[in-house]
Amino acid sequence: xxxxxxxxxxxxxxxxxxxxxxxxxxxxxxxxxxxxxxxxxxxxxxxxxxxxxxxxxxxxxxxxxxxxxxxxxxxxxxxxxxxxxxxxxxxxxxxxxxxxxxxxxxxxxxxxxxxxxxxxxxxxxxxxxxxxxxxxxxxxxxxxxxxxxxxxxxxxxxxxxxxxxxxxxxxxxxxxxxxxxxxxxxxxxxxxxxxxxxxxxxxxxxxxxxxxxxxxxxxxxxxxxxxxxxxxxxxxxxxxxxxxxxxxxxxxxxxxxxxxxxxxxxxxxxxxxxxxxxxxxxxxxxxxxxxxxxxxxxxxxxxxxxxxxxxxxxxxxxxxxxxxxxxxxxxxxxxxxxxxxxxxxxxxxxxxxxxxxxxxxxxxxxxxxxxxxxxxxxxxxxxxxxx
Ligand SMILES: Cc1ncc(COP(=O)(O)O)c(C=O)c1O
Numbered sequence: 001x002x003x004x005x006x007x008x009x010x011x012x013x014x015x016x017x018x019x020x021x022x023x024x025x026x027x028x029x030x031x032x033x034x035x036x037x038x039x040x041x042x043x044x045x046x047x048x049x050x051x052x053x054x055x056x057x058x059x060x061x062x063x064x065x066x067x068x069x070x071x072x073x074x075x076x077x078x079x080x081x082x083x084x085x086x087x088x089x090x091x092x093x094x095x096x097x098x099x100x101x102x103x104x105x106x107x108x109x110x111x112x113x114x115x116x117x118x119x120x121x122x123x124x125x126x127x128x129x130x131x132x133x134x135x136x137x138x139x140x141x142x143x144x145x146x147x148x149x150x151x152x153x154x155x156x157x158x159x160x161x162x163x164x165x166x167x168x169x170x171x172x173x174x175x176x177x178x179x180x181x182x183x184x185x186x187x188x189x190x191x192x193x194x195x196x197x198x199x200x201x202x203x204x205x206x207x208x209x210x211x212x213x214x215x216x217x218x219x220x221x222x223x224x225x226x227x228x229x230x231x232x233x234x235x236x237x238x239x240x241x242x243x244x245x246x247x248x249x250x251x252x253x254x255x256x257x258x259x260x261x262x263x264x265x266x267x268x269x270x271x272x273x274x275x276x277x278x279x280x281x282x283x284x285x286x287x288x289x290x291x292x293x294x295x296x297x298x299x300x301x302x303x304x305x306x307x308x309x310x311x312x313x314x315x316x317x318x319x320x321x322x323x324x325x326x327x328x329x330x331x332x333x334x335x336x337x338x339x340x341x342x343x344x345x346x347x348x349x350x351x352x353x354x355x356x357x358x359x360x361x362x363x364x365x366x367x368x369x370x371x372x373x374x375x376x377x378x379x380x381x382x383x384x385x386x387x
Contacts, residue, residue, distance in 0.1 A: 011340055018045025021363045021370050023349065031344070034374050035351045036363045039183070039215050039327065042242035043287055044363040050245045053283030054276060061275050066268065072278035079285050080253055084225055085233045088259035090252045091273030095214040095240035096129025098250035101267060102177065102210045102236045103133050105254055107153075109261035110174030115206060117172035123159040125185030128177065128212055137177055140185065160190035162197045169201070175208035175236075180226035183215035186354045187329030189322055199232035208258060210236040214250075215327070218242035219288050219364050222298030222325035229324070247280035294325075297364045300371065301325035304360065307375040314379070317387025328360040329353075330378075332387060339381065348377045 014026040021044055023033050036042065043050060057072075064070055077089035090101050103120065110118035120137065127143075128134040132151055135143050139156035157168045159182060180195060182188035202209040211234035216226035220242065223229055227237070235258050240250035250272075271277075288294065301324065308321040308330060320331040335355045343350035351359045362374070 011344060013344055020044035020046075021366045029347070031347050031349050032370060032373055032377070033349045034343075034360055034362045035349045036361055037246060038241070038351065039220055039361045040241045041246045042218050042220060042364045043245045043284060043293070044365040045246070047245060047284075047287065047365075049287050050247075050280055050283045053279045054247065057276055057279035063271070063274055063276075065270070066273060070273055070275065070278070072275050072282065073273040076251075076278050076282050076285070077253070079282065080239075080251065083285075083289065084237065084253065086256060087237070087253035088256055090254075090262070090267065091277070092240075092250040092252065092269045093248050093271050093274075093277070094129070094250050095212075095238065096131045096134045096250075097269065097272075098214065098238035098240050098252045099128045099134045099137065099177070099212060100131050101250075101252040102212075102238050102254075103137065104267055105236060105252065105258065105262055106175035106177075106208050106210060108266060109208060109258050113261055114174050114208075116174045118174045119153045119155055119172040120210075121155050121157055121165065121168055121173055121176040121207075123178050123182070124156050125159050125182050125188055126156075126177075126179060126212075127182070127184035128179075159185070159188060160194055162194060162201070165198065166201060169205055169207065173205075173207060175210055176202060177210040177212060179212045179214075180216050180229075181221065181324060181327060183327070183359075184353055186331070186357045187323055187327060187359060189324060193230065195227060195230040196232045199234075202235075208235045210234060210238070212238050214238055214240045218284070219294040219297050220325055220327050220361070222294055222301055224288065224294050226324070243284065244277055244280040245284040247277050249274075249277035249281050251281075293364050297325045300364070300366060300368070301328070303368055304328060304371050304375075307371060308360075311375060311379060311382070315382045315387055317382060317385070323360070326360070326362060326364055326366065330358040330360070332356050332358075334387070336385075336387075342381055342385075343377070346377045346381060348374060350378075 015023045017024045081087045107118045122137045124139045128137040136151040136154045158164045236254040312318040
């Protein structure tokens with residue numbers, strides 16, 4: 001019996017240590033980690049510069065209330081603005097909280113400064129978190145089941161279909177929230193140019209564009225942020241997951257004219273922007289930039305995609321392979337949920353989403369040899385399964 005609530009179906013290993021793209025369980029068994037804590041440890045486990053920054057900060061000050069100035073918040077917010085778009089940041093502790101903050105900011109903007117309603121368009125197959133508002137924004141019924149009454153004010157439209165989006169815009173709509181590539185929904189890439197078209201549509205109708213870069217951000221797709229693949233910028237962007245390379249942290253950044261809708265007292269978080277979280281995030285971002293991790297990810301992503309294409313030619317069970325950078329999916333016709341456990345037998349951590357899609361999201365510091373190792377393990381697994 002466990003005193004922990006059963007909200008997860010957990011695999012039967014206990015991971016106790018990690019380094020780079022590898023983790024070890026309590027028996028000393030090694031695994032190649034192709035999950036990275038679900039796109040979290042982008043610099044790999046126990047990156048020395050992040051470990052140093054965190055331990056040095058821990059010796060100085062764990063926590064400081066937002067009643068006082070926190071210079072590390074200023075530093076991180078400035079770095080994000082300098083390397084994305086002119087923005088002001090609100091710091092929190094997770095992805096759901098970052099999106100919750102984005103929803104609140106957009107509503108406050110629309111209600112106090114905008115000329116339209118405060119409804120938000122979201123997209124079928126999206127995933128934005130597990131708080132009530134983010135579940136409402138997440139247009140996948142399974143995440144809402146049993147949680148009625150669900151907060152109102154969200155309108156779901158098909159992902160990647162610009163006409164359907166335009167048709168859904170009416171006076172009630174003041175914002176739109178989307179993932180540049182849908183992660184939990186199945187590694188769904190929109191058609192090329194879609195983000196830019198969405199941007200144009202939002203500008204034309206004076207609708208706020210909120211990009212959820214929680215999974216796609218921090219170098220994952222081969223750019224520091226995924227929107228940078230297209231010539232566009234959001235009005236609000238949310239970050240979490242890899243921002244602190246595993247230290248819990250989230251951020252919601254907004255263009256200054258939108259950020260103005262929050263005034264002292266509008267929103268808050270006890271732990272948000274905690275010095276430990278800020279120190280980890282600053283160190284992570286510095287390594288990303290200094291070591292040109294996004295560029296490297298783009299190259300490794302091409303190498304991975306090449307290998308996945310080869311797998312597809314030798315395994316008829318593979319319906320599709322897709323992805324960008326080191327965010328990839330292998331889609332099957334059949335239920336492959338057992339791969340999560342099957343991978344463990346082969347010494348590899350794998351992650352299945354939507355029952356039929358194998359998500360590949362290793363640390364961005366993965367080597368070609370490690371990619372080869374992962375491809376070989378998947379190849380063997382598929383052969384054994386007759387796929
Ligand atoms: C795109 C996206 N948004 C939001 C979230 C929620 O983040 P968290 O689990 O940190 O609340 C996730 C988590 O998988 C995500 O992939």
